[in-house]
Every structure is written in C-alpha cells, then in structure tokens.
Amino acid sequence: MFDSRHLRTFHEVVVTGSYSAAARELGYTQPAITQQMKALEREVGVPLFTRAGRGLRLTEAGETLARHAEEILEGLRTAQQQLGALARLRAGRVRVCAFPSANATLIPAAMARLQAEHPGIRVELLEAEPPESIQRLLRGECDITLAFSYPGADAEVPPEVQVTPLMEDQLTVLLPLGHPLARRQAVRISDLAEERWIAGCPRCRANLLQVCSDQGFAPDVVFTTDDNLAVQSLVAAGVGIALMPALVLSFMCHAKVTGRLAEPHVRRQVSAYVLRDHLRVPATGLVLDELVRAAASRVGC
Incomplete structure (x- = not known):
C-alpha cells in the first residue's frame, strides 16, 4: 500500500522534472523530497528514477506509476470532498423502513423539511410491518426503522439498538x-x-x-x-x-x-429504532431529528 504523501510528492517531481523544483512547489527541503522518493522506491521495490545529466528520467516502473498517480490522487481528492460533505451534512443517503400509515403521514412531513433545509441528503424509503421491519434494521438493510407496539406486547430490543419514542x-x-x-x-x-x-x-x-x-x-x-x-x-x-x-x-x-x-x-406506541453505531453518521441523526419533529407536530391532532 502506497503512502499517499509519497505519491503526491512523486507526482510533483514528475510534473516539475526535478527534486529541487518539487521542493519549491511543495514547501519542502530538497533532502526531504529525496528521502520521500527513496521511501517510495522501497515500497515499490524497484527504482523509479535514473539520472540523465542534471535531470531525472523515469524508469519503466516510474512511467507505470506516473500513469496511475494522477488518477489515484484525483480519486483521493474526490473522496475527501465527499467525506467532507457528509460530515457537514451537505450530502448522504439514509435508508428508512416504516409501516404503511407512517409512510403516508410522518415520512412526508419529515422529508419535506429535510429537502428544504438539506437538499443533498437522499432518503431511500422501504416499507415493512413490525417485527419484520426491525429485523431488516438488524440485518443492515436500513438505517432507521419506524415501528409500533401495543400495550403488553412489547418485543425485547437488542442492546445495540436505540429506541426513540415518537408518539402514541x-x-x-x-x-x-x-x-x-x-x-x-x-x-x-x-x-x-x-x-x-x-x-x-x-x-x-x-x-x-x-x-x-x-x-x-x-x-x-x-x-x-x-x-x-x-x-x-x-x-x-x-x-x-x-x-x-x-x-x-x-x-x-x-x-x-x-x-x-x-x-x-x-x-399503540410509535417509535424509531436505530443501531447505536449508525447514530454517529450525521445524516442519520438529522433524519431521526426530523422524524421526531414530524411526530411532535401530530400530537393532539
């Protein structure tokens, strides 16, 4: 596995044509560039450069790596941007599984507000009655489940699931x-x-x-x-x-x-069920908050 820092430095050496020029562009010292390239060559297992007068020439291995380096670095930049968007709640996909009457009432109200305030978040809506809907949550087929229970018939909930009461x-x-x-x-x-x-x-x-x-x-x-x-x-x-x-x-x-x-x-008690680990995903927490708000607006209706 290549060190992404070494790969970025290698790409800059290829673009600028020398260690000294790459050092100026990246704000490193030339010895630091030299050390990084030696480390990359150890990772690759073969030399990447040969000397040609005062300049550098790529070996066959260096040419192969150069062809892929820009694509790899662009993929990393894209991943960083997407992860940043997820962390800032600009984007994300949340799968919600609910019973039919919740899909026709609570879900539309929550999704309308979510779309207006966070248009980058996409919700995939599934439909199932409990207890099947809770089993789908445990199988990883959804991120949030809306389910209901009746007095005296509450099913045991695994400890890895957080239950958020929404409404009666x-x-x-x-x-x-x-x-x-x-x-x-x-x-x-x-x-x-x-x-x-x-x-x-x-x-x-x-x-x-x-x-x-x-x-x-x-x-x-x-x-x-x-x-x-x-x-x-x-x-x-x-x-x-x-x-x-x-x-x-x-x-x-x-x-x-x-x-x-x-x-x-x-x-009957209507509740939202979420795996506790999923609550660390910002988009999941946001959708859950909107469902709580939608249910609160119906209390007393």
Whole structure:
C-alpha cells in the first residue's frame, strides 16, 4: 500500500522534472523530497528514477506509476470532498423502513423539511410491518426503522439498538357511514360483539383479538389484510368494521367510511429504532431529528 504523501510528492517531481523544483512547489527541503522518493522506491521495490545529466528520467516502473498517480490522487481528492460533505451534512443517503400509515403521514412531513433545509441528503424509503421491519434494521438493510407496539406486547430490543419514542397513536373504530353507531363521538368495543371484523397485519390482528377478549367476546374476523386502502374499501362495502390507528384517518379515501374513537382507549406506541453505531453518521441523526419533529407536530391532532 502506497503512502499517499509519497505519491503526491512523486507526482510533483514528475510534473516539475526535478527534486529541487518539487521542493519549491511543495514547501519542502530538497533532502526531504529525496528521502520521500527513496521511501517510495522501497515500497515499490524497484527504482523509479535514473539520472540523465542534471535531470531525472523515469524508469519503466516510474512511467507505470506516473500513469496511475494522477488518477489515484484525483480519486483521493474526490473522496475527501465527499467525506467532507457528509460530515457537514451537505450530502448522504439514509435508508428508512416504516409501516404503511407512517409512510403516508410522518415520512412526508419529515422529508419535506429535510429537502428544504438539506437538499443533498437522499432518503431511500422501504416499507415493512413490525417485527419484520426491525429485523431488516438488524440485518443492515436500513438505517432507521419506524415501528409500533401495543400495550403488553412489547418485543425485547437488542442492546445495540436505540429506541426513540415518537408518539402514541390512538386506535379508532372504522365504520360504514350509515352504521347506527357512527352517530356517536366514541364507540364502546363491547357494543361491537356482534359485528364482522376486518383484521390487519399479524401484530394488529393479535391486538384486536386481545382488545375484544378483554371486553368479553371473540371477534368474527371475516377478512384479513395489511393494506390500509383495502381495509377502507371493505368497510365502505359493508364487509365488516375495523380497529384502525388514528394515523390512518388523515388519509381516509372513502367518503362512505368514518372513524370513531374506541372505548376503552387503546393506544399503540410509535417509535424509531436505530443501531447505536449508525447514530454517529450525521445524516442519520438529522433524519431521526426530523422524524421526531414530524411526530411532535401530530400530537393532539
């Protein structure tokens, strides 16, 4: 492996044609240039220069190295510039994996502010429900994961992962607009024992079963899907009702569907998960900060 300092000096000797001229350009003494070139020749294993009168002539090895030296040094300059940009938050790529309703709500708000203030940072957006999204973080497939958990069902988080709570998301009952209970501001879960239900992802389905069990009944689940738009369409068509997070209400697409607060209140915790080592990357920390701000702006909505 060549010493980059020796390579820069070699390139200057080639360009200027002598040790003394290179010394003047670089601000070194001539003996210092001589010592560096001897050290480089030891690294290469063969002479790089021969004397031609008072001047220098490149050996075959010297010509070979000269052809590559400028390209190598330009690559180093480019790398230094890019690393400097990363350190100053002018550039960087951050991979974020989130569940669908976060991708439709928290992510757009955070990314709009990020793009306005730090346009050089690029975010690659992935989608997965927990616990798969957290596994993707542990496998190194993303830098930040947004995931949710329900009371009493928190999964153990490895010590190398930092968890940043973002917000609590109130659960709501999704009803067809003409449903008799749609006139209420809030709906008791116990009043829905005879309803047919649309269940969501495995974690949400498990929560639905637990909530209903706590109210003394087992829900009649007639359809299961983790597609929020599909759930809305099924509710609108009268196939069943659903227990959905309030985040979903902000992108409700069906005029024939309405959401009502569930009683007793049930909230899921939305958090950001980051490998602790990744927090040392400035761009990752910045994206996390923007996600925290986006979640804070939704509290109380």
